[in-house]
Amino acid sequence: MNRQEQPLVNTIEHIDFVKPHVFDITPHVPLVWMKDVPNDTVRLDLFFDAGIIRGTDSIPSVVHSLIFSGTAEQSSVEIHESIDALGGFLDTDLSFEGACVSVYCLREHIETISGLVANAINGLAFRESEVEDSMRSMSQKFKENKQKVKNVAQQEFRGALFASDASYSTLAKASDFEAPDVPAMKRFFKDHYLNGLTRMTLVGNLEQDTVDALIDLFGKWAVDYQPQYGKAFEATEKRLHFPVEGTVQTAIRMGKILFPKTHPDYLEFHLVNTILGDYFGSRLMSNIREDKGYTYGIGSATMELQHSGYFVIVTEVGTDVADATLKEIRSELERLQTELVPEEELELVKNYILGQLLKSADGPYAMLDMYNSVDLYGLDLSFYDEAIRKVKAMTPERVRELAGIYLKWEDFLIVTAG
Amino acid sequence: MIEFNRFKLDNGLTVLHHFDPTTPMAVVNTLYDVGARDESEDRTGFAHLFEHLMFGGSVNIADFDAPLQFAGGESNAFTSNDITNYYDILPVQNIETALWLESDRMLSLAFTPKSLEVQRNVVIEEFKQRYLNQPYGDVWLELRPLAYREHPYKWATIGKEIRHIEEAEMEDVKAFFKAHYHPGNAILCIAGNISLERTRELITKWYGDIPKSLKPERMLPKEPEQTEFREKTIERAVPNDAFYYAFKMPERRSFEYYVADIISDALGRERSSRLYARLKKELKLVTSINAYITGSLDEGLLVIDGKLSDGVSFEELDKALWETLNDLIDHPFSPEETARLLNKIRTMKEFQEQGLLNRAMNLCIYELLGDANGVNEENTLYQSITAEHIQKQAAAMLQKENCSLLRVKALQA
Numbered sequence: 001m002n003r004q005e006q007p008l009v010n011t012i013e014h015i016d017f018v019k020p021h022v023f024d025i026t027p028h029v030p031l032v033w034m035k036d037v038p039n040d041t042v043r044l045d046l047f048f049d050a051g052i053i054r055g056t057d058s059i060p061s062v063v064h065s066l067i068f069s070g071t072a073e074q075s076s077v078e079i080h081e082s083i084d085a086l087g088g089f090l091d092t093d094l095s096f097e098g099a100c101v102s103v104y105c106l107r108e109h110i111e112t113i114s115g116l117v118a119n120a121i122n123g124l125a126f127r128e129s130e131v132e133d134s135m136r137s138m139s140q141k142f143k144e145n146k147q148k149v150k151n152v153a154q155q156e157f158r159g160a161l162f163a164s165d166a167s168y169s170t171l172a173k174a175s176d177f178e179a180p181d182v183p184a185m186k187r188f189f190k191d192h193y194l195n196g197l198t199r200m201t202l203v204g205n206l207e208q209d210t211v212d213a214l215i216d217l218f219g220k221w222a223v224d225y226q227p228q229y230g231k232a233f234e235a236t237e238k239r240l241h242f243p244v245e246g247t248v249q250t251a252i253r254m255g256k257i258l259f260p261k262t263h264p265d266y267l268e269f270h271l272v273n274t275i276l277g278d279y280f281g282s283r284l285m286s287n288i289r290e291d292k293g294y295t296y297g298i299g300s301a302t303m304e305l306q307h308s309g310y311f312v313i314v315t316e317v318g319t320d321v322a323d324a325t326l327k328e329i330r331s332e333l334e335r336l337q338t339e340l341v342p343e344e345e346l347e348l349v350k351n352y353i354l355g356q357l358l359k360s361a362d363g364p365y366a367m368l369d370m371y372n373s374v375d376l377y378g379l380d381l382s383f384y385d386e387a388i389r390k391v392k393a394m395t396p397e398r399v400r401e402l403a404g405i406y407l408k409w410e411d412f413l414i415v416t417a418g
Numbered sequence: 419m420i421e422f423n424r425f426k427l428d429n430g431l432t433v434l435h436h437f438d439p440t441t442p443m444a445v446v447n448t449l450y451d452v453g454a455r456d457e458s459e460d461r462t463g464f465a466h467l468f469e470h471l472m473f474g475g476s477v478n479i480a481d482f483d484a485p486l487q488f489a490g491g492e493s494n495a496f497t498s499n500d501i502t503n504y505y506d507i508l509p510v511q512n513i514e515t516a517l518w519l520e521s522d523r524m525l526s527l528a529f530t531p532k533s534l535e536v537q538r539n540v541v542i543e544e545f546k547q548r549y550l551n552q553p554y555g556d557v558w559l560e561l562r563p564l565a566y567r568e569h570p571y572k573w574a575t576i577g578k579e580i581r582h583i584e585e586a587e588m589e590d591v592k593a594f595f596k597a598h599y600h601p602g603n604a605i606l607c608i609a610g611n612i613s614l615e616r617t618r619e620l621i622t623k624w625y626g627d628i629p630k631s632l633k634p635e636r637m638l639p640k641e642p643e644q645t646e647f648r649e650k651t652i653e654r655a656v657p658n659d660a661f662y663y664a665f666k667m668p669e670r671r672s673f674e675y676y677v678a679d680i681i682s683d684a685l686g687r688e689r690s691s692r693l694y695a696r697l698k699k700e701l702k703l704v705t706s707i708n709a710y711i712t713g714s715l716d717e718g719l720l721v722i723d724g725k726l727s728d729g730v731s732f733e734e735l736d737k738a739l740w741e742t743l744n745d746l747i748d749h750p751f752s753p754e755e756t757a758r759l760l761n762k763i764r765t766m767k768e769f770q771e772q773g774l775l776n777r778a779m780n781l782c783i784y785e786l787l788g789d790a791n792g793v794n795e796e797n798t799l800y801q802s803i804t805a806e807h808i809q810k811q812a813a814a815m816l817q818k819e820n821c822s823l824l825r826v827k828a829l830q831a
Contacts, residue, residue, distance in 0.1 A: 001623055003478040003522055007514035009489045015442075038440065041768050068689075077699055080690035085754065087761030106765055133698065136727055137705040143657035147553045246655055249543070249551045280492065281483045293539025296547050316547050348488045355490020355509055362441050363772065 012354040015388065017381045018367050025200065025215055029222040032201045032371060033211060034364040040106045042204030043365065044114065046218060049227045050099035050192035053167040058176035059188050062134060064094045066185070067101060067193070069130035071123030076130060079120045088113040096168065097229055097306055098198065107204050111213055118217045124189060131180050139177035149244050150316055152417035153251035156242050160413055161255060161310060164234035197221035199376075203368050231307035233257045237410060242417040250322040250418030254329070255312035256411050261304050261377040265402060267390045269302065272402050274349050275341060276300050276332065277313060281348070283332045284313070292328065294321045304377065311406070319418050326414070336403035340396035350391050357387065419794055420777050422607075423614050424785075427622065429630040430602030434781045434790055435617045436609040438774060444510035444610030445775050448520055449782040451605075452598035453500040454577075455570040455638060455716070463577020466497040467541050467586055468594055472504065474533030476523035489515040497575050500715040501786065505775060510610045514620060521624035524604065527595055534588055541583050545576050553656040557824060564650050565664045565719055565822040569641035600631035605785045609778040641666075641717055648822040653829050658705070659726040660826040661735060665815050670715040671787055676799055677811040678711060682720050683759050684746070684808070685709035690758070693722065696742050703730045703738055715787075720815065732825055743816045751805040763800045 021033040052060050068090060070076045083090060088105040101121075105113050145151040155171050162168035200218055202211065235257055259266065277284040277300030284298045298315035317325045360370055361384075374383045423435040457464045472495065473482045486493050491508025493516075506516040549555045558574050566572035577583055606625075608617050644666055668674035686693045686709030693707045707724035726735060770776050777793075784792035 003518070003525075006485045006488070007512075007518050009515060010509075010511040012490060012509060039768060039772070041765075041772065075699070077690055077695040080688060081758065084688055084690045084762055085758045087765035089762070089765065104765065104769060106768060129699075129702075133702060136702070140658050140705045140725060140728075144553050147655075147657065149551065247551055248546045279487060281487050289540055290536060293536040294543070296540060296544040316543075316551070318543055318546065348484060351490045352487040352492075355487075356492070358442050358490065358509055359507065362443055365772070 009351070011351055012358055012388075015354075015358050015361055015384065017361055017370070017384050018364075019381055020368055020371050023215070025197075025219045026222045026224075028226060029197060029219075030199055030375075031211070031215055032199070032368065032375070034203045034368040035205060037203060037205045037364045040108070040205075042103075042105055042107045042110045042206065043202070044103040044110065044204075044214070045199075045201045046101045046197060047199040047201075048099045048101070048193050048196040049198050049223055050188070050196050051095055051097040053096055053230070054192055055188050056170060057181070057184075058138075058172045059181070059184055060099070060192075061094060061172065062138065062176075062180070063185050063188050063193070064092060064099050065134045065138065066126065066130060067092060067124065068120050069134065070125055070127050071120060072125045073123070074120070075127075079116065082116050083113055086113050090117070099192075107206055110204065110206065111210055114214055114217055121193060126182050126185055126189075131182060131185070135177045135180055139174070142172060142174060142177060147244065149247050149249060149251035149417045152242050152244055153253040153415050156240060156417065157253040157255065157312070157413070157415040160236055160238060160240060160415060161257065162230075162233055163236055164232075165230045168230050168233070194221055196223055198223055198227060199372075201368055201372060203364050229306035233308055235411065236413045239414045240416070242415070244417050247418045248319060249316045250319045250416055251316045252322065252325065252414070252416050253312060253314055254412050254414040255310055256413060258302060258309045258311045258406065260307055260309050261374075262379060263309075265406075266302075267387050268394060268398060269402055269406060270387075271349060271353060271391055271394050272336065272399050272406070273300055273302050273311070274353055275345065275399065276336060276407070279349075279352055283335070284329065287332060288315070288317075288325055288328050292321075292324075294318060294325050294328075306377070322416060322418065330409050333403070333407045333409055336407060337400060339400070341399045343396065346394065346396055346399070350394065353391050354388065357384065420771065420781065422781055422790055424790060425618065427601060427625060429626070429628055430600075430633070431621075431625050431628070432605045432785060433617070433621050434605065434607040434778075434785060435614050436607060436777055436781060437611070437613070438609060438777075439611045441610060441774055442509060443507055443774060444513045444516070444608070444612060445778040446506045446513065446516040446520055447607040447609070447775070447778040447782055448504045448524075449605045449779075449786060450502045450504075450598060451603045451633075451786060452502055453498050454573065454575040455499050456598065456634075456636065457570065457573075459570070459573075460582070461586070461590060462573045462579075462582045463541070463575070464582075464586065464590065464594060465502055466575045466577070467537060467583055468591065469495050469497045469502050469504075470537040470541055471527065471533055471591060472523055474537060475528035475530060476519070477526035477528060478522050479519060480528070482519055482523065485515055486519060491516060499571055499575055501783070503779065503782070505779065507775060510612060513608070513610065513612060514624075517620055517624040520606075521628065524599060524601065524625070525628050529588060529592060531588065534586070534591060538583055538586060541576075542580055545580055545583065549574075549576060553654070554660055554826060556654075557660070557662055557826060560650065560652055561662050561664055561822070561824045564648055564824055565666070566641055568639040569716060570638060571641075571714060571716065571718075596631070597634050601625065601628050602631060602633045605782045607778040607782050609774050638716070644822075645819055647818045649825070650823070651825040651827055653827045656826060656828050658728070659732065659828050661724060661726070661732065662824040662826075663722040663739070664719045664822045664824070665721075665820050667711060667718050667720045667815055669717050670713070673799070674811050677803055677807045678720055678815060680759050680763075680800070680803055681746070681808060681812055681815070682709040682711050683762065684751070684755065685742075686722060688762070692742055692746070693739070697724075697735070697738055701738055702727055703735050740818075743812075747809065747813045747816060750809045753805070756803070756805050756808070760801055760803065764797060767797045
């Protein structure tokens with residue numbers, strides 16, 4: 001045994017990607033089903049064309065928060081009681097371009113719980129007291145978020161990055177939560193939920209009859225149109241600062257419009273991004289956290305939109321070192337454009353990415369998410385085989401070349417809050 | 419059912435092995451029986467700072483993370499008031515890299531001054547980010563010393579104050595390592611598609627020669643029984659008034675711990691829970707309300723927290739809250755309500771068992787409690803809870819003289 005020397009490492013050559021069953025509910029709305037689950041757990045996800053970009057005055061957020069708030073017959077507490085009684089868990093998620101309702105339960109209860117969920121959504125009554133309760137909570141949360149540098153930077157970054165498209169850049173404001181516009185909520189709900197289902201996914205060892213029953217139950221909400229998404233966002237290069245009272249840290253968010261997942265450079269740039277800021281040993285972490293101690297964490301990411309995408313660097317640092325941090329970020333961006341990545345570092349990042357890919361494909365739940373994250377963008381599972389091939393073939397020269405195209409300091413929008 | 423094997427090395431290291439042939443990944447989880455409760459009062463935050471230093475290089479290996487990433491893996495750790503837990507997840511064919519790294523940092527750290535200096539700064543930024551630079555971020559720094567007078571749970575894992583972290587010296591670091599980081603104070607779990615024989619062989623190879631040390635004796639001051647209602651009001655520049663009711667609850671190894679957990683679910687876990695339905699939906703006194711337990715090994719806390727609606731006073735809330743709590747003491751749960759709570763537990767356990775890392779961590783925690791197999795008995799234990807147990811525990815626990823109340827008053831801007 002030699003403690004100085006790392007044991008032999010075997011690189012990953014091949015990963016099995018399991019394709020789920022796919023049915024067409026309508027030509028535009030699929031049901032994706034991962035059937036091989038070695039236990040009794042089930043997850044059902046309903047995706048709706050009800051994202052933040054689909055409305056103004058925070059209507060999408062308010063409606064999303066009210067989705068289980070009661071029907072003419074049942075209060076929200078009664079709805080939750082009936083689902084809890086069967087051991088079910090509900091979860092909802094709202095993002096830019098979509099909303100999602102998820103159910104977690106044991107398979108013996110999926111049909112009953114689905115019936116309860118369908119009734120709750122179909123009969124959503126926008127009870128006055130529920131609308132008020134939701135607005136009250138959201139109004140408080142809004143004020144609280146105004147005190148968080150991270151949140152302020154995130155919001156203002158979005159506003160500036162997508163300035164050329166109002167539906168992507170309009171931010172919530174205090175007045176959104178003051179006087180409820182119930183007719184507008186009802187309209188939004190009808191257009192984007194009752195006629196807004198874009199995808200249904202299911203993980204669970206279920207009978208075909210059960211799956212058919214779920215399609216009957218939810219399929220009637222399928223969209224009868226092809227949802228449109230923003231694509232031509234104009235580049236914004238600016239430096240913006242937003243003061244927040246009494247803070248000891250400054251939040252930094254800087255980034256730029258990039259490309260959609262279907263772009264030919266996507267996979268190779270993913271590797272460049274990993275080197276820069278997407279793992280614990282990344283250059284930004286090594287320099288700004290592990291060498292300088294300026295922050296608890298710093299990272300970079302490529303974010304996907306339906307027809308576009310963006311790149312972002314995120315951190316919160318001591319206020320006194322905010323400028324020094326920006327200087328270090330700049331030097332890391334420039335180093336990638338001028339120096340060749342050492343072979344050793346490149347090999348480490350390649351192995352790391354492949355290890356993460358292997359983990360992301362581990363088990364039916366992870367595999368379904370992986371399938372969604374290509375299928376949503378019109379890609380298929382061969383994308384991942386391509387990923388393995390492209391990652392393995394990556395060279396230091398290509399890293400430098402891509403950094404030169406996509407990571408020029410002058411192209412960045414830089415937002416700070418604190 | 420989580421199957422496992424257990425063996426012990428001569429140096430005192432406890433090893434758990436969990437075989438799962440369905441995953442290409444492996445987990446190496448190492449639990450050290452040391453947490454913030456083992457710190458001295460003038461050196462708080464140390465267990466957590468130390469966790470950071472564990473990534474700063476060990477006696478034979480300059481950098482912890484890079485070789486693991488090179489093997490396609492990743493790693494992280496957390497510190498609580500009770501334990502410090504480290505885990506590595508990597509492709510099973512490279513598991514030996516994780517054992518090489520973990521065993522070397524159990525053997526000895528590099529103790530470089532640079533690592534200490536940088537991690538001190540990182541932890542200070544973490545202190546600011548999580549506790550100082552957030553509205554309501556510092557409430558646990560206030561609530562703990564209100565609820566605990568003697569027991570070291572009176573400080574948070576991050577530490578009492580930034581000064582303690584700034585003052586940490588290399589001598590302290592070395593002494594802490596010597597006392598707490600050795601085989602007899604650790605529980606290791608290897609999980610994945612790897613046989614018991616191979617596990618035994620690799621563990622003996624990498625951990626067998628680490629010297630044995632005595633397990634430190636834990637002599638924590640016992641928290642005197644609380645006999646009076648405690649309250650404190652702090653003023654902060656936050657948007658709304660907030661409240662934190664903390665009740666002492668039984669220690670982790672008792673049956674009543676599970677009963678208290680169910681009571682917290684009944685009060686404020688879901689949107690069908692009692693406080694949520696009554697105080698938020700019906701009376702509209704609050705904009706949010708939750709109940710949860712700290713999950714501590716020694717006597718812990720059941721906490722009810724939330725924020726007041728505009729124009730509602732702390733007194734109005736207090737009255738309605740105690741009415742709801744007393745109702746739980748005065749009237750037994752209906753069979754439906756009990757069943758509802760226990761059904762949720764059953765679903766949750768099924769989902770938790772899916773993750774390899776979760777299984778490995780839970781095995782280690784139950785081994786620390788006395789027997790790793792406890793993880794397989796947990797659900798049965800919960801399912802044996804009756805309305806009578808709940809009523810009795812509620813009566814013992816949800817009393818004013820067992821409560822510490824922290825109010826956060828919003829300063830008007």
